Each structure stands twice: as C-alpha cells, then as structure tokens.
Amino acid sequence: MPSRRNARANPVLSLFFEPRSLAVVGSFRENFFGGDVLVKSLLKAGYKGKIFPVNPAYKEVRGLKVYPSIQEVPQRVDLAVVMINARSVAGMVRECGAKGVRAMIVVSDGFAERNEEGGRLQKELVEAARQEGIRIIGPNTAGVVNTANGFNPCAYEAGYYRIRKGPIAIAAQTGMTNPQAFPYPELRFGVSKICDFGNKCDVDECDLLEYLAQDSDTGVISLYLESIRDGRRLLSIAGRVARIKPVLVFKSGRTEAGAKASASHTGSMAVDDKIFDSLCRQTGILRLEEFQDLFEIPKVFASQSLPKGGRLGIVTFTGGVGVVIIDKAATYGMSLTTLSPKTRQALDRIYQGLGNMPVDIGPMMAAVKNPFELYPKILEAVAADPKVDVLFNVLWANPADIVVSSYLKAYQRIKDHLKKPMATWVYGPNSEVSADLTRQVEEMGFPVFNSPEKCIRALGLAYQYSRIRDERTVQGARSKVQGTEIPPHQGRGSLIGRK
C-alpha cells in the first residue's frame, strides 16, 4: 500500500517507489549486473521492506531465502523486478498476475529497441500486463530509486548505496541517470526519486510527472526524453505540474539522425523538435541544453529563491568572464544591472571603480594590500543591493588559506538573508583547492557550476521560471473568477528553502 503522504497520486505508481515487499526475479550469480547486485544494493541502502528473490536454481542469496517461483512466495508482493530472457517476460507477467502483483519493473532488454521480434515480444508483454491489470516500468530499464526509504533496487554495481536525500527528482528515458552512472553522494542538494522509463511500454513521462508533482519529497523535476508517448496528455499534465514545481527537460533526438538512433535505443519515435519547443512554451517546461544539465541545473531550484527580475549582478576577478556571461545572460532576457548609488559609493570607497558593474576585483588585487580581507564586505554589499535580482559570483580559488577562508566568511554572512538566487563559478590554478572550495560552498547551500556558461543557464532558467509563475498567477486569478479550479502554486520567494 502506498503511504498516506502520496495518497492523492496514482496509488499503483506509488508501488514502484514505496513497495512494502519486492520480488526479484533473475540470476543471482555474482557479477557487475543482476539479482545479486540488486539485493546487495537494497540491503546496503537500508530498505526495510521484504525482499523475495525468485529463481529455481538458487537456495539462498545474501542470507535471503530464494523461492523457486513467484507463486511460492508466502506473502503479498507489491512489486516485481524482472531480469530474465525477453522471451520469458510475458509469461512472468501472467505468473505475477496470478500472484496478485500490480506493478513490475522489467529490466530485461531485447524488446522493441532490438529488432522486429523484440517488438513482437514487447506487444505481447503489454497485452499480458493489460489483461492482468499490472503496470510496467520498462522494459529495458535500469529501474528506480527512492531515497526516502532506501529503496535502491539497482541491478548495476555502483560501489555506493546511500544517496543523499534532497528535492531533485530525475526521470529519464535512459539508465544514464541511475546510481551506477553518476556519483549521487556528491550531488549535494540531494535526490528524491530516480526513474529510468526504459522503452516506456506503459508507465511514461506523464505518469511520472503526475506522481512527482504530488510527491512532497520532490521540489524540482529533471526529465530526459527521446520521444513523447502522448503529446496531448503531456501538454495537459506538464502545464499543470509546471505551476507547482519546475520541470526541466533535456530532449535528444533533435535532428533526423538523432531521432533515428532513438528508435534503435528505446524503440520509440521521436517528436519533431519544433513541435516540442512549442509544447515547452505552452506548458512552462524549461529546456536544458546538455546531458549533464539534468544533474546540475536543478541545483539552483533546489537551493535558491526565484528571482524577482532579470537584473544581473556580477562579482568577478576578471572582466573577461564578465563579457562571456553578459552575452549568455542576454539570451535569457537578463541584463547587467547598475548598482544603486549607495552600494556604488560604498564599493568605490573601497577601491575607485569597484562600484561599476561587473564588480571586478582584479584591478584592486594589484593596488590593495589585503584584498581578501575586504572580500566579504564587497560580496555582502552587492548581494544586498535591491537593484540586483540575480547574482553570478566568480571565485578565484587561489591556494592561499586566507583566500578560501574569506570566501567562506562572505557566504556565511549572506547565507541566512539572501533572497535572490546566486550561482558560483570556481576557477583557479589547483584542482584540489577548487574542488574543496566547491564542496564547502555547496555544503553551505549555494550551488557551484563547473563553467560560467552553466551558471548563467541555471540563473537564466530560474528567471524564466519566475516569469512563467507570474503569468500563471495572473491567469489563475482570472480562471478563478470564471469558476475554474486554481492549481496550487507557491508564488515567488523561496521555492524549497535553503538547507
């Protein structure tokens, strides 16, 4: 049974993330992949539900009794994870149906993504599932993760098992966002759910969006799509969900060649990219530019307030990066701000010209004895300026202790009262120092991105989302007058709250 928390969501969908009992059907040979890895992952992640391994050739795995068939499992099974030959999967659906199982994750591949025969097997599987009243994730999926309950049924060896809890949900038409593919413990803003749809013969992006919209652990949804199963339904659902939580989508298969490749990856037909772009505009879906954006861009939504406008403030050690950034910001409708007279004067008193935007600390470095002692004051002044809506901060990670400590002091000072989003780029002559500073800044709740362009992408999308929210609020108010239901939204201000 699903927990009360998600009672409003599709209760069957909850079985995929919150099963009280799980059957694992497949080989338990020790390997990089398979049932043995999956059981080990669950045990190490602290999953408290019941685990029933199923395979006639084994007696025991990792201290758990193995059942010869799913029928012989003595208790109720909420979810079955299946890793057997594609040809046997439809039969297993029948067996699961007989046992009363209502949700299956089909990890097995060799379906529509492989060849015509696989396509037939997939049809057979869908048909069987429909008849048995079973919902399917997959086939050809790396499965799901729920950090809330340690449900991490990962069939690929990742080498780690506990994933940091947090508000970011990642759902993808690929296994490339599952634990074996990304160092999630280092995603410092944490994860709520992960899901690989695989070939999405049944459960698809729309189902996931509905589920994640209602999931109180999820604050931002990051989605990788190659294809869309039902454009009309996505239009309706994404439009609703985007009012509640930011929905970020990276869609591949943009070119004809890419679309063709998608067909052989998950057996799905890609959608024309222009149509998808229009769908994004209509629904408020935010479009990502690169694959790794899926992990990184959500950090800004997971930790920062939404901006109240598009006036960009920059604090940098180099004018050059300022220029790169202003270029990129313009594509998101943001523009360089001018500091208010008070801030400007305060900065110019520290060093003549410092009050200009971008605030460039570089020239001061050559002229002032202890520039880093002044740093916290400078950042604080710019952060507090009412004419700055969005803040891009560049940190030069010089190996000297005073440098790093002055940055941390500055972040500490603004940490509790900053009501605008800030993105940080760290650069410098020593990777270890940069990585360490990055870690410390992120542990304080401020996202760091590994390129200046990515900082602006994150801030630009936050600005884009704040405008979508505004439009929706106005539209929602209008709808209310006409008697239409207003969807929930949190308005401006802190989205989730800094940790």
Added chain:
Amino acid sequence: MPSRRNARANPVLSLFFEPRSLAVVGSFRENFFGGDVLVKSLLKAGYKGKIFPVNPAYKEVRGLKVYPSIQEVPQRVDLAVVMINARSVAGMVRECGAKGVRAMIVVSDGFAERNEEGGRLQKELVEAARQEGIRIIGPNTAGVVNTANGFNPCAYEAGYYRIRKGPIAIAAQTGMTNPQAFPYPELRFGVSKICDFGNKCDVDECDLLEYLAQDSDTGVISLYLESIRDGRRLLSIAGRVARIKPVLVFKSGRTEAGAKASASHTGSMAVDDKIFDSLCRQTGILRLEEFQDLFEIPKVFASQSLPKGGRLGIVTFTGGVGVVIIDKAATYGMSLTTLSPKTRQALDRIYQGLGNMPVDIGPMMAAVKNPFELYPKILEAVAADPKVDVLFNVLWANPADIVVSSYLKAYQRIKDHLKKPMATWVYGPNSEVSADLTRQVEEMGFPVFNSPEKCIRALGLAYQYSRIRDERTVQGARSKVQGTEIPPHQGRGSLIGRK
C-alpha cells in the same frame, strides 16, 4: 636576440617569449600580486636569463640586486615588465627607450578599460612607444609564458611554476588563461606559449598569430577575442596561419550587451558577430562555443590524427548517450557510420546485435559472464574498421579493478596504430575512479572530455579542419600553377603526432 628557431618570425615578438634578460619594474612587497611573485615564478620555473628588478625603494629581492632605475641596469635589457601606476607608464617607456629596450609588457591597469583619463594615458603610452621604437603587450595584461625556456613571468600567485610542455598555444584578450587561472600541469597535452594581450594597444592577435605560426613548439593555436583590431589584416593572416596550424577562436561580445561590457573590460570595440562568422568561414578559423573550450578542444589537435571523413563510430555502454551524440554530430556534418560486414560479424559473434551502430555494450553486460574481458577486442575491432573515420568512446568507470584495467589494455592495443581521431568521455558512480581513469587514458595520449557534447565538439572541429585543409590543398595546387607561393601545410594524417 631571438633564437635561430624563430628567425623567420618577427624578431621583436620573439623578445617577449625568449628574452635573454628581463627588467621587472614595480613593487616587490610580498603579496598575491606583483614583482616579488613574478621574480619567484621565474626562478622556480627555471628561467636562465638575467633578471633585473628595478625599484628605488628596494635593495634586494629573492637574492637578486634591485636597481634604482632601468638606466642603472649594467647590461642589455631585452624585455621590461612594468607594474607601476598608469600615470607613470609613458615616462617609463621613455626611460626604456633610452636604455635600448625594444619590448615591454605593461601589466599596469587603469587605461582605456577604466575611464576617459585612462584612455588618454593609453594614447600617451602608444605615442611614446612608437617614438621610442618599442613594442608593447598590454596594458592591463597578465603577461606571457614560454614553457620552452621556463619564462613564466607571472605577477599573480599560482602556487605552481612549471607548466607541462606541449603543442598548445593559448592567447587571449584576458588574463583568465594565464597560470594563476588554470591548473596547467593537469593539461596533459602541454602548452607551448601563453599570452594575454590585455588592452592590445600595440601587439594584437595578428602579431601573435604570425609569431605562433612560425613557432615550431606550437602545433595548435587557441585564441580568446572580444574585439578585432584590424579585420582586414586578420583576414589575411588567419587565412595563411590556418593552412599551417589549426586556429581555434572563442569570441565573446556576441550580443550588443556583451559588446558594451567588452568596451569596459579592455577598452575595445567588439565586432559584429555575423561579420566575424563570415571571417571564420573565409579564413578557416574554427569557432569554439564555450570559454573552457579554449583549454580543452585543442587537446584533440595536440594528440590525434585528422579524420579522413565524417563517418562517426560510437562505442558506448548506453544507447541514450548515443542519441545525444548523433544529434550533435549532425551539426558538424558527421553522421553515424555502419560497420563493415567483417567487423559487424565479429562483434555479433561476441554478442548478437553488438555489431550495430552505436556499438552498445550495455545489453551484453546482463548476458555475458565477463564482459570486460571482451572489451579490448571490441574497441580494437571498431577502431580498425575502415568505415569509421572518427571515434567517440564512452567509458563507464565502474570502481572494479578489472573494468579500468580492461579499458587501459584496450587503449594500449590501439595506441600505436590508430590513424583516426578518438575522443573519450568517462562517466561513472565514483569521481575519484573517473578522474584516475581520465588521467591514465590521457597519459597514453588520448584526450578525455568532461561531457559527451564536448567530445563531439572536439571531433567535429577536427573534421571541419580536415575539410578546410583539403580545400586549401586543392587551392594551393592551383595557385602554384599560377606562380603564387604555396604556404606550408602538412596535409592529412597525423598533425603533431601522439606523445
């Protein structure tokens, strides 16, 4: 005097990179910035030329005698590096002129980038330099580096002093590519020269291109530009240089807002982006997309052969990334290849379906006992296929020892006879394992990029350059008939040779 090696280049330009003696004019206070740091950098980098610190307030710095004025330096001075108040710089130019100095690096800022008065000071500086017959790099520059002779006059503390030697030259209208800003010892394909033009009141991108074209230590030129001083000259010079060596340019100031910011960064006017695009097409300049491309994309030119065509081969552990990549490849005119029947059969014998492009090892992982033992055979077969011109390889950095060792074995096998460019993307659940694998693969001479998109950008630009070379070869041959001089070029095949 310039070395014989660069005799054909502008001999004065050589003074900036190969001075036999150097005057350092500025403060020698211990700090993050200044003469003390600069002298320390030179000493630690092993520069063998003479160093003459100049400042009436000091007697000695780092064991070197400090002279009260440049006139009092008892020997010839090839180059002066100046870090004094902007108002005093023109006067220093006169003093240098009297001393017979012919090249100056003006680190001081507060010139055209600052305000009107700075603009006047810059004009004064240019006028004085012209009268004295002195060439200037800067003002507002972080200076130069030459790895061949340990000439690393860095005024900003970097914490390291020796930079790996190699074929990549980086010249930029910013100090953001100088040693204090990037961990060059980790740029495993090495650096020949670094130069920050600063405000480029005199020496500019055209001078640098001419010098680097003739520099036998330089194999690929990476250039950051905000503005262009002389479009006609650049058109002529870049066209010639691009026949000899790849010229990669990242240009900011693309939008109007960015152009305005550029004016206040280095006091220069940006050029219309469309005009610049057309200039790139005419000259064969390859355009970079992101700031960090300046450091990363040259790696493919520094280590790989140029491709003979645009047929892309992919070896991956995930079909999803294959789709992303094919999309991106299409924008560079590359398309997914089909393996030749022989390779296809060989791979299908290992695992049915493995011979399809992209070669996806993922499905095999679930079905084969020791997939990693088979890995070297798979990569070798694809690498050797004559229908693959360009190779994108995705490595799943699983923490298990056998995984990493099988990858390294595979690279070892193809290392000495691969005659096509390969780019590698490493991903996985553990950052340390990924970083370690990256290092090992790069030490073997194969570039690794930190995103799949960047891999394709590197390969796509290599393909673009191979086509430019071809066109030029044909044009060159035609010119010969008409009696025009043919510029040197190396044709296809290995550009620089793997280390």
